[in-house]
Amino acid sequence: MAQYTRVSGIVGLITLQNPPVNALSAAVRQGIVDTVKTALSDPQVKSVVICGQNGIFCGGADIKEFGEKMFGPPLIPMMHAIEAADKPVVAAIEGSALGGGLELALGCHYRIAHSKARLGLPEVTLGLLPAAGGSQRLPRLIGVPAALDLITTGRHVTAAEALQLGIVDQVTDHNTVDAAVKFALTVAGQSLDARRISTRPCPQPSDLDALFEEAMQKVRRSARGAIAPVACVQAVRAAATLPYALGLEREKELMATLFTSGQARALQYIFFAQRAVGRWRMPSGASWDTSKPRPINKAAVIGLGTMGQGITVALTQIGLSVVAIETQEKQLMKAKQAISGMLERGAKRRGVAPPLDRVSYSQNIQAVADVDLVIEAVFEDMGLKMEVFQQLSAVCKPGTLLCTNTSALDMDQLASETPNPELVVGMHFFSPAHVMKLLEVVYGPRSSPQAVATAMQLGKKMGKASVAVGNCTGFVGNRMLKLYTEQAFFLLEEGATPELVDEALEEFGFPMGVFRMSDLAGLDVGWRIRKSAGLEEPIEASGQSVRIRNGCRYSPIADLICEQGRFGQKTGSGWYQYDAPGGRVARSDPWLHSFLAKYRARHGLVARGIDHQEVLERCLYAMINEGFRILEDGIAAGPEDIDVIYVFGYGWPRHRGGPMFYASMVGLAKVLERLEHYHHAHPDVPSLQPCSLLKRLVASGSPPVHRWREVIKKLHSQL
Numbered sequence: 001m002a003q004y005t006r007v008s009g010i011v012g013l014i015t016l017q018n019p020p021v022n023a024l025s026a027a028v029r030q031g032i033v034d035t036v037k038t039a040l041s042d043p044q045v046k047s048v049v050i051c052g053q054n055g056i057f058c059g060g061a062d063i064k065e066f067g068e069k070m071f072g073p074p075l076i077p078m079m080h081a082i083e084a085a086d087k088p089v090v091a092a093i094e095g096s097a098l099g100g101g102l103e104l105a106l107g108c109h110y111r112i113a114h115s116k117a118r119l120g121l122p123e124v125t126l127g128l129l130p131a132a133g134g135s136q137r138l139p140r141l142i143g144v145p146a147a148l149d150l151i152t153t154g155r156h157v158t159a160a161e162a163l164q165l166g167i168v169d170q171v172t173d174h175n176t177v178d179a180a181v182k183f184a185l186t187v188a189g190q191s192l193d194a195r196r197i198s199t200r201p202c203p204q205p206s207d208l209d210a211l212f213e214e215a216m217q218k219v220r221r222s223a224r225g226a227i228a229p230v231a232c233v234q235a236v237r238a239a240a241t242l243p244y245a246l247g248l249e250r251e252k253e254l255m256a257t258l259f260t261s262g263q264a265r266a267l268q269y270i271f272f273a274q275r276a277v278g279r280w281r282m283p284s285g286a287s288w289d290t291s292k293p294r295p296i297n298k299a300a301v302i303g304l305g306t307m308g309q310g311i312t313v314a315l316t317q318i319g320l321s322v323v324a325i326e327t328q329e330k331q332l333m334k335a336k337q338a339i340s341g342m343l344e345r346g347a348k349r350r351g352v353a354p355p356l357d358r359v360s361y362s363q364n365i366q367a368v369a370d371v372d373l374v375i376e377a378v379f380e381d382m383g384l385k386m387e388v389f390q391q392l393s394a395v396c397k398p399g400t401l402l403c404t405n406t407s408a409l410d411m412d413q414l415a416s417e418t419p420n421p422e423l424v425v426g427m428h429f430f431s432p433a434h435v436m437k438l439l440e441v442v443y444g445p446r447s448s449p450q451a452v453a454t455a456m457q458l459g460k461k462m463g464k465a466s467v468a469v470g471n472c473t474g475f476v477g478n479r480m481l482k483l484y485t486e487q488a489f490f491l492l493e494e495g496a497t498p499e500l501v502d503e504a505l506e507e508f509g510f511p512m513g514v515f516r517m518s519d520l521a522g523l524d525v526g527w528r529i530r531k532s533a534g535l536e537e538p539i540e541a542s543g544q545s546v547r548i549r550n551g552c553r554y555s556p557i558a559d560l561i562c563e564q565g566r567f568g569q570k571t572g573s574g575w576y577q578y579d580a581p582g583g584r585v586a587r588s589d590p591w592l593h594s595f596l597a598k599y600r601a602r603h604g605l606v607a608r609g610i611d612h613q614e615v616l617e618r619c620l621y622a623m624i625n626e627g628f629r630i631l632e633d634g635i636a637a638g639p640e641d642i643d644v645i646y647v648f649g650y651g652w653p654r655h656r657g658g659p660m661f662y663a664s665m666v667g668l669a670k671v672l673e674r675l676e677h678y679h680h681a682h683p684d685v686p687s688l689q690p691c692s693l694l695k696r697l698v699a700s701g702s703p704p705v706h707r708w709r710e711v712i713k714k715l716h717s718q719l
């Protein structure tokens with residue numbers, strides 16, 4: 001829908017109306033076509049202004065229409081009609097002008113933006129490219145290098161940067177529509193030839209081939225198998241080498257290769273999943289729209305190790321006053337320096353003053369008496385954490401929310417240490433806490449919906465992808481990761497090498513394979529968790545094989561190399577070799593290969609050929625199977641929760657949508673068949689036994705992923 005009015009006597013004002021972001025749905029496109037025609041044929045009108053309702057210009061094409069049959073006027077002729085107009089058309093940009101929204105503005109003759117506006121062509125983040133002339137007009141307006149940067153990254157630019165790049169003609173701090181109407185009055189009757197961007201020649205970079213070669217190498221390196229960034233480079237190249245009309249044809253061709261691709265569907269699924277997880281629901285029925293968060297003005301962080309420091313920075317950067325507690329003086333001094341450094345660097349990037357005065361430091365837990373929320377981030381030891389929660393219960397004012405950053409321990413056991421377990425939730429950050437986007441908000445059986453609502457809102461304010469999950473060992477992310485890693489260890493026993501496993505996973509799109517990631521994180525972390533889970537080597541006298549734990553197959557390989565002091569990068573060797581402790585470059589290690597050969601010989605294991613397909617099926621399907629168990633247990637409310645956790649916290653390649661979406665793309669029947677195949681081959685590995693929810697979904701015809709919540713709900717209602 002688009003509304004037409006005449007203002008200031010001679011200016012036709014067209015207002016896009018499609019809340020919340022004025023997306024270019026079929027109805028909006030029809031509205032634009034009609035109102036532009038009205039304005040151009042209205043003799044009284046000398047110039048036109050296009051703006052958006054509710055302080056936002058336009059969020060682009062309507063992504064919700066992508067899966068459906070397209071109807072209504074197409075975008076490109078609509079943009080051409082505006083550009084070809086014989087009256088100046090001015091875009092009044094407030095809030096956002098993104099994707100088709102910016103392309104609409106590029107079809108106009110002038111662009112006025114509010115100083116807080118954000119502009120960009122983020123189509124690549126949806127597995128697409130700017131397909132309404134944007135890949136042809138933007139290079140003509142701002143040059144090839146700048147256009148390549150914006151189109152291949154999809155990043156949003158501020159109004160100030162848009163002015164500097166030449167995307168907009170004016171920036172205002174006042175009412176943008178008024179400014180645009182005033183501007184439209186001044187350009188009425190002026191020639192528009194030079195303002196029609198598509199008619200301009202594209203500025204030619206000095207060495208075009210070298211520039212595009214470098215751009216293509218750059219996107220191929222960072223894309224990790226994503227196809228849209230490559231197509232974006234090809235589209236911009238068309239702008240630099242072809243006349244506009246032929247370039248537009250090329251843009252259309254390339255878009256056709258992307259539009260129906262699995263990657264585009266995966267990326268658009270994640271776009272909506274990221275928004276869906278904000279509409280959280282607990283098994284009790286309490287949910288985001290029935291639970292009011294508490295206001296949080298002052299917070300505290302207990303324990304200033306790496307995680308505590310990052311959490312302090314994340315809280316301070318959103319304007320909270322933070323009390324940072326560390327009992328060890330030396331560590332406190334070290335942390336103070338690190339936190340100040342992170343705050344200064346963050347402030348410099350945002351061009352603001354560093355909020356150092358918002359953090360106060362103390363060794364005395366009494367200092368948290370007047371805060372609204374506490375996040376405990378001390379060493380991962382239950383005894384120590386229980387002590388801290390006892391102290392907090394004694395010190396904190398009534399109603400203070402007590403949160404733990406534990407990554408695997410039972411947060412409900414900690415709640416038992418307080419008189420108000422309803423005020424206890426987990427806030428599981430990922431390292432570095434002020435950078436990583438994921439936050440698992442963990443609720444126990446006694447956590448109040450208000451406590452969950454407060455933690456979720458705080459997460460959103462910190463710019464986190466916050467996901468509400470139930471309390472269990474490892475919550476969602478680490479619980480699934482355990483099965484992924486376990487299969488990788490079994491594959492080593494059966495003949496694989498760390499290199500082969502990592503190669504397969506990195507080819508799939510993970511930034512790092514399981515063994516390189518483990519060397520980065522430190523093998524001792526996993527070793528400590530396995531020990532605290534009682535998985536130490538059985539007493540020889542027990543006669544139990546070292547490769548059996550609790551009656552199930554177990555691989556002690558990682559424990560054995562930890563016993564050698566090989567903890568990964570930090571010790572200079574782990575699954576790979578490094579030049580020195582702290583080295584970053586992983587090199588194959590002959591010692592480890594001979595260790596594996598001796599290990600297999602000692603346990604009578606015969607190495608066999610293992611290909612990439614088996615690595616993916618074993619590691620990913622075991623993880624996915626556990627994902628179905630998590631849904632069955634109600635620990636996660638829907639597949640979107642699991643997929644957002646893996647994409648934003650565990651490096652799952654975004655263009656593959658997340659483990660559960662990937663399973664739906666592969667086909668649930670295929671995943672079930674392969675799991676049954678591997679479980680038959682490895683009956684002593686219960687995690688390979690297909691989950692009943694998976695079987696139920698296959699039996700009910702493998703419904704699409706967005707319909708799984710219904711099946712799960714029905715399942716839970718029958719339980």
Ligand SMILES: C[C@H](O)[C@H](C)C(=O)SCCNC(=O)CCNC(=O)[C@H](O)C(C)(C)COP(=O)([O-])OP(=O)([O-])OC[C@H]1O[C@@H](n2cnc3c(N)ncnc32)[C@H](O)[C@@H]1OP(=O)([O-])[O-]
Nearest residue numbers: 021023059060061062063064098099100122130131132275
């Ligand atoms: C031809 C052309 O070349 C091509 C092919 C294209 O143009 S492809 C499209 C390119 N455009 C984009 O990539 C921009 C995508 N949107 C955003 O980045 C953000 O939304 C925002 C604009 C910066 C606002 O952020 P926000 O934080 O204030 O609100 P929100 O929670 O994100 O969004 C509020 C609600 O609006 C929904 N929504 C947002 N953008 C939408 C869009 N383009 N289409 C449909 N729905 C959209 C969103 O799902 C949510 O719904 P619900 O969850 O409430 O039901």
